Amino acid sequence: MSVSLPTQVESSHAVVALVGNPNTGKTTLFNALTGYRQRVGNYPGVTVEKKNGVMRQCGGAAKVELVDLPGAYSLAAGSADEAIVLDVLIGTGMHGAAPDAIVVVLDATNLARNFFFASQVMELGRPVVLALNMVDLAEASGMRVDTDALAERLGVQVIPVVATKGVGLDRLRRAICESIETGAPKSPLDFPDCVRTELEALRASLAGPEPGSNHVPTAVEALQTLLNPGGYHETRLVTQHGRALFEELAERRGRIVAAGESLAEVEARVRYAWIGGILESAVTRSRTLGEPRSEKADRILTHRLWGMAILLVLMCGCFQSIYAWAGPLMDAIDGGFAGLATWIGAALPAGALQSLIRDGVIAGAGAVLVFLPQIMILFLFIAVLEDCGYMARVAFLLDRWMGLIGLNGKSFIPLLSSFACAVPGIMSTRTIEDKRDRFLTILIAPLMSCSARLPVYILLIAAFVPNRPVLGGVVGLQALTLLAMYCVGTVVAVLVALVLKRTLLKGPRQSFLMELPAYKWPSAKTVLYRIYEQAKAFCVSAGTIIFAVAIVIWALGYYPHPASVASAHDAQRASASKAHTQRLEEISGELAGATAGVALQDEPQVAAALAALEGVENAFSDRVTDRDFAEGSEGRLAARREADEGIASIVAQFGPPGRTASALRQSSEALEQELSLIDKSESGAYLRQSILGRMGAWIEPVVRPLGWDWRIGMAAIAAFPAREVVIATMGTIYNLGDDQDETSEGLRAKLQSAAWPDGRKVYNLPVALSIMVFFALCCQCGATLATIKRETNSWRWPVFTFTYMTTLAYLAALVTYQTAIRFA
Amino acid sequence: MNDTGLASFGRGDSGVIEGVVGALPSSKRLADLGFVRGAMIMMVYPGIPCIVRISGRCVGLGAEHQRSIKLSTM
Numbered sequence: 061m062s063v064s065l066p067t068q069v070e071s072s073h074a075v076v077a078l079v080g081n082p083n084t085g086k087t088t089l090f091n092a093l094t095g096y097r098q099r100v101g102n103y104p105g106v107t108v109e110k111k112n113g114v115m116r117q118c119g120g121a122a123k124v125e126l127v128d129l130p131g132a133y134s135l136a137a138g139s140a141d142e143a144i145v146l147d148v149l150i151g152t153g154m155h156g157a158a159p160d161a162i163v164v165v166l167d168a169t170n171l172a173r174n175f176f177f178a179s180q181v182m183e184l185g186r187p188v189v190l191a192l193n194m195v196d197l198a199e200a201s202g203m204r205v206d207t208d209a210l211a212e213r214l215g216v217q218v219i220p221v222v223a224t225k226g227v228g229l230d231r232l233r234r235a236i237c238e239s240i241e242t243g244a245p246k247s248p249l250d251f252p253d254c255v256r257t258e259l260e261a262l263r264a265s266l267a268g269p270e271p272g273s274n275h276v277p278t279a280v281e282a283l284q285t286l287l288n289p290g291g292y293h294e295t296r297l298v299t300q301h302g303r304a305l306f307e308e309l310a311e312r313r314g315r316i317v318a319a320g321e322s323l324a325e326v327e328a329r330v331r332y333a334w335i336g337g338i339l340e341s342a343v344t345r346s347r348t349l350g351e352p353r354s355e356k357a358d359r360i361l362t363h364r365l366w367g368m369a370i371l372l373v374l375m376c377g378c379f380q381s382i383y384a385w386a387g388p389l390m391d392a393i394d395g396g397f398a399g400l401a402t403w404i405g406a407a408l409p410a411g412a413l414q415s416l417i418r419d420g421v422i423a424g425a426g427a428v429l430v431f432l433p434q435i436m437i438l439f440l441f442i443a444v445l446e447d448c449g450y451m452a453r454v455a456f457l458l459d460r461w462m463g464l465i466g467l468n469g470k471s472f473i474p475l476l477s478s479f480a481c482a483v484p485g486i487m488s489t490r491t492i493e494d495k496r497d498r499f500l501t502i503l504i505a506p507l508m509s510c511s512a513r514l515p516v517y518i519l520l521i522a523a524f525v526p527n528r529p530v531l532g533g534v535v536g537l538q539a540l541t542l543l544a545m546y547c548v549g550t551v552v553a554v555l556v557a558l559v560l561k562r563t564l565l566k567g568p569r570q571s572f573l574m575e576l577p578a579y580k581w582p583s584a585k586t587v588l589y590r591i592y593e594q595a596k597a598f599c600v601s602a603g604t605i606i607f608a609v610a611i612v613i614w615a616l617g618y619y620p621h622p623a624s625v626a627s628a629h630d631a632q633r634a635s636a637s638k639a640h641t642q643r644l645e646e647i648s649g650e651l652a653g654a655t656a657g658v659a660l661q662d663e664p665q666v667a668a669a670l671a672a673l674e675g676v677e678n679a680f681s682d683r684v685t686d687r688d689f690a691e692g693s694e695g696r697l698a699a700r701r702e703a704d705e706g707i708a709s710i711v712a713q714f715g716p717p718g719r720t721a722s723a724l725r726q727s728s729e730a731l732e733q734e735l736s737l738i739d740k741s742e743s744g745a746y747l748r749q750s751i752l753g754r755m756g757a758w759i760e761p762v763v764r765p766l767g768w769d770w771r772i773g774m775a776a777i778a779a780f781p782a783r784e785v786v787i788a789t790m791g792t793i794y795n796l797g798d799d800q801d802e803t804s805e806g807l808r809a810k811l812q813s814a815a816w817p818d819g820r821k822v823y824n825l826p827v828a829l830s831i832m833v834f835f836a837l838c839c840q841c842g843a844t845l846a847t848i849k850r851e852t853n854s855w856r857w858p859v860f861t862f863t864y865m866t867t868l869a870y871l872a873a874l875v876t877y878q879t880a881i882r883f884a
Numbered sequence: 885m886n887d888t889g890l891a892s893f894g895r896g897d898s899g900v901i902e903g904v905v906g907a908l909p910s911s912k913r914l915a916d917l918g919f920v921r922g923a924m925i926m927m928v929y930p931g932i933p934c935i936v937r938i939s940g941r942c943v944g945l946g947a948e949h950q951r952s953i954k955l956s957t958m
Binding site for chain 2: 133134136138169170172173176287288289290291322323324325327328329332352354355358359362364452455456459460468469493570571572573574575576577578
């Protein structure tokens with residue numbers, strides 16, 4: 061976890077940290093103060109590391125850099141992200157110097173507990189400003205806070221703000237700039253004598269004769285060290301000062317307990333008593349509070365039966381929307397890219413460059429960008445649920461179920477985030493206090509079907525699952541299949557968790573403890589910004605990794621491009637043309653009175669007949685596309701019969717020229733088809749001879765039992781660094797190996813028509829299912845593995861994750877295919 | 885001190901906290917969140933986990949945490 065603040069020496073500007081309890085609107089305030097101009101050091105939507113931004117309009121020459129930190133309840137640092145907050149605030153080594161000032165954001169509707177953390181921060185010896193956020197909500201509920209009285213009592217500035225509306229920001233900026241000059245507040249708290257004695261003695265013993273490189277703990281840190289056996293503070297100090305510290309601490313704790321104090325309660329008792337005192341004088345309530353609105357909503361939303369039902373309905377709704385809303389958009393983008401590809405085909409001369417751009421870049425990267433609408437809808441749902449406060453209720457509802465696998469409800473939130481992307485999901489496990497629970501959550505997070513798997517599911521479902529309403533017309537079969545795919549990953553995750561909890565990660569189940577914040581209307585600005593950030597990240601990824609891999613795959617599939625293939629097929633083309641010319645001569649021989657030197661089709665009668673025949677065929681095509689008749693359907697056959705009758709009547713009408721025209725048409729069509737087949741065969745030959753094709757020949761025996769051909773196998777392998785690549789790869793492989801004229805077909809149509817050498821269709825429902833199941837379970841994401849390594853600080857766990865997931869994926873795909881073909 | 889604690893509360897029942905017991909760090913975390921002597925606690929939704937209201941906001945509590953909270957006899 062490498063985060064660093066610029067040190068005082070290196071830069072001439074001031075650094076101010078923004079801290080506070082979770083759900084106080086810190087990030088909203090941060091965005092408002094920096095005007096959304098930030099350097100985001102982490103994944104969109106998750107404040108798990110610090111975010112930097114420059115505060116606008118500070119006045120005066122100095123620039124102020126604002127640092128947004130994760131929410132924290134206490135400087136005891138019980139979880140990994142609270143540890144980050146602590147480290148940044150006290151300025152330990154890897155974070156650079158301590159900030160020049162600290163802004164504590166408090167929720168005005170929840171002052172007592174917010175002040176617990178604020179009082180700890182005020183003891184750090186840095187300048188502090190208190191930003192009282194959401195004062196509008198407080199006032200609406202009849203609460204008034206005398207911020208001047210508070211400020212006077214505390215000796216720090218207390219600024220009321222409403223971050224969502226931008227109220228009080230200027231005053232806050234001024235207060236921040238002033239506080240940097242003013243200096244640190246005095247610590248107001250009085251701990252019992254027994255505690256104070258041990259504190260001072262501990263600080264003295266730690267300050268010792270050691271060189272100044274060791275950070276000397278402040279009083280609040282010493283307090284946390286004493287009161288939290290086995291905690292973050294103790295661990296850090298023991299690393300610095302040696303294991304003898306353990307004994308010293310045990311003795312000191314023993315003396316505190318002997319004096320009649322409880323280690324668990326003493327700090328809370330002292331702080332809340334002090335808080336009660338200061339709030340009593342500063343806060344007035346004009347009316348007693350009835351049942352808060354949130355609680356009324358929670359009667360249903362957290363109800364064990366109805367709450368779950370609503371949750372399931374929401375999930376189904378999400379999947380259904382993905383199809384309903386995104387469908388038209390997807391088709392539009394798909395069509396756009398196909399059109400672009402055709403234009404390139406016409407604009408550039410045939411050869412490596414044209415192929416690179418059309419088959420590599422457009423078919424590749426373009427194929428992935430088509431899925432942007434779906435992914436954005438998924439992110440929209442998750443962002444709205446997070447922003448309105450419903451996530452905590454989901455954790456509450458699922459706590460019992462999570463208990464079945466040995467985790468608690470809090471672990472569900474990172475898993476839910478992993479449905480969008482496992483990387484921020486894994487990072488957000490830093491809020492989980494228990495180390496074993498955190499590791500378990502990290503290890504099963506990649507099984508949650510992330511947004512990169514969505515294109516694979518959607519493409520294959522759209523191509524091979526019929527679009528039928530089921531369950532009384534409420535839901536479509538396609539949407540249901542999508543839901544089923546998500547369930548595959550989830551069910552396997554449950555099984556893996558059960559196994560791990562009994563073996564590698566044994567430990568007691570942690571009891572649920574989580575605040576359920578008041579519901580609020582999701583802020584459109586926040587949600588849209590979050591979606592924008594994630595869409596941008598997706599496009600950047602499409603633009604870089606996928607682009608790079610698409611190019612590589614293209615190159616592997618294009619070269620060596622031996623001339624022998626071209627010449628062999630040119631010979632075939634020549635003979636086909638020759639045959640056509642011969643047929644033309646035979647036909648003209650039949651037509652009595654043909655004028656020498658005039659091309660057959662220009663003979664006036666023949667030309668007229670040709671035009672008429674053309675008309676009938678065009679009418680047939682128009683009719684078929686207008687009514688969208690499927691191949692072999694009743695409607696299509698009927699239309700064809702009519703067209704054939706029309707042709708027969710024209711031939712009869714024109715007499716010999718009519719027959720000639722008909723024969724001409726047939727011969728031309730035969731030539732076209734033959735040339736097309738030769739083109740297809742040529743492309744196929746190029747592909748088989750290419751590096752990719754040869755690699756594929758090796759793969760085929762391994763993937764045959766799964767129902768795959770070598771192209772799917774190669775695409776799956778290419779997807780190991782990043783699974784988004786598979787669509788791009790399939791786009792390229794099928795384009796390269798396909799009739800170069802048919803670029804107007806999307807990838808879906810290509811998959812539906814792809815065939816083995818013997819003509820059998822490659823893709824059918826069992827194959828599609830086996831591919832989807834493989835992708836549901838396989839670990840194909842370098843970024844995820846890198847994140848696991850970083851969060852667990854070891855290579856063991858990413859290797860373990862990769863191995864178990866890939867093995868499971870292969871076996872599951874095998875079973876799926878072999879079972880499905882028995883039923884198909 | 886009342887031994888039945890939160891487990892016996894129905895919806896709407898309330899009480900005053902006497903203190904928290906149980907192993908560190910879990911009990912300290914509870915205390916730091918405001919579950920201290922003298923605080924008023926009301927049961928919003930009983931069960932495991934339950935939802936209680938304390939100091940004007942709602943907190944979800946699992947079984948072990950529910951057992952850790954000792955209530956004063958009213």
